[in-house]
Ligand SMILES: Nc1nc2c(ncn2[C@@H]2O[C@H](COP(=O)(O)OP(=O)(O)OP(=O)(O)O)[C@@H](O)[C@H]2O)c(=O)[nH]1
Ligand SMILES: [K+]
């Protein structure tokens with residue numbers, strides 16, 4: 001029996017099984033079995049290169065955004081509109097057969113937008129080019145799920161399921177579960193929050209299914225069995241997803257209003273070029289890129305040429321900024337002078353761990369410069385940056 005048949009069989013068993021206290025251990029075990037099989041499914045077949053032909057597009061720019069959706073929802077039309085790169089659009093399904101990259105120029109940053117073939121139900125199990133398309137989605141920073149506003153709301157759920165089946169988690173935070181395999185000592189199970197979905201026995205069973213007999217597990221929130229499995233599997237990718245409802249020109253205003261009010265959603269019309277600027281702004285926000293303008297000593301920064309950094313969960317620090325410029329720079333840095341919304345006063349003397357905000361101006365002061373500064377009365381930040389105009393009103397530059 002193939003892996004897909006095995007998954008189907010277990011899914012059928014789960015559907016037959018009534019959900020109650022008595023069956024929850026068994027159901028949990030079945031969930032773990034499916035998760036293991038799906039992970040197997042993701043491993044490239046022996047003797048193949050892994051992802052499919054025509055889909056390997058070199059990363060370019062400051063971030064990557066993938067267009068995912070059913071056929072003929074307007075993905076290619078949108079790529080052409082936003083990037084100027086032509087991608088064939090037509091009224092028949094599966095017009096696009098490969099991955100087509102374009103570049104969005106936004107806020108002095110370059111963002112790679114990828115047009116992809118439409119995917120259908122069963123994509124995660126290899127229907128159509130689903131697996132290749134999803135692999136590209138996984139390689140991007142955020143996903144734009146393009147939906148036809150005039151079609152069933154169910155499409156969004158189907159696509160979400162397909163992406164979840166291959167380990168993508170959309171608009172979800174990683175579960176707050178600490179998990180560490182050990183060599184000996186058995187399983188230690190603890191929680192810092194009251195648990196309503198998982199108890200010690202269920203946790204043991206899931207771990208048993210994975211043949212894990214020594215581990216430390218600490219639930220820091222009321223997480224579910226699925227969360228626990230995600231943490232054990234460890235290969236999940238947590239991504240932002242914007243639901244883009246296209247073709248609002250063909251539906252009524254009440255329906256548009258309903259769609260627009262859903263979380264993480266935006267309504268657009270490619271045909272009428274409606275709301276595309278809002279889509280870009282939302283995309284920018286969700287990507288969480290941080291533009292930092294570098295100010296050389298005694299000069300104005302170049303406000304047309306920012307360093308564009310991505311911020312991880314901890315935010316983009318002075319150290320991240322330095323590492324971006326040069327890998328040894330941080331060792332020479334005494335402190336940074338910072339202008340912008342992250343600074344309490346202008347300029348603020350900041351250490352390595354200071355978290356920078358989008359559009360901050362940074363002047364690096366090296367250890368050597370300090371010694372020179374002591375002799376020359378340290379003129380390095382006598383010229384304040386000319387821009388950051390909006391903020392100047394709030395906190396006038398004094399230097
Ligand atoms: N009414 C309306 N039609 C649109 C809009 N955007 C795109 N279309 C039409 O929808 C059809 C499909 O557009 P495509 O851009 O080819 O869609 P796709 O998602 O790339 O399709 P595949 O590549 O086949 O998956 C075309 O006939 C477009 O002209 C829109 O905003 N409103
Ligand atoms: K099409």
Ligand SMILES: [Mg+2]
Nearest residue numbers: 075076095096
């Ligand atoms: Mg297309």
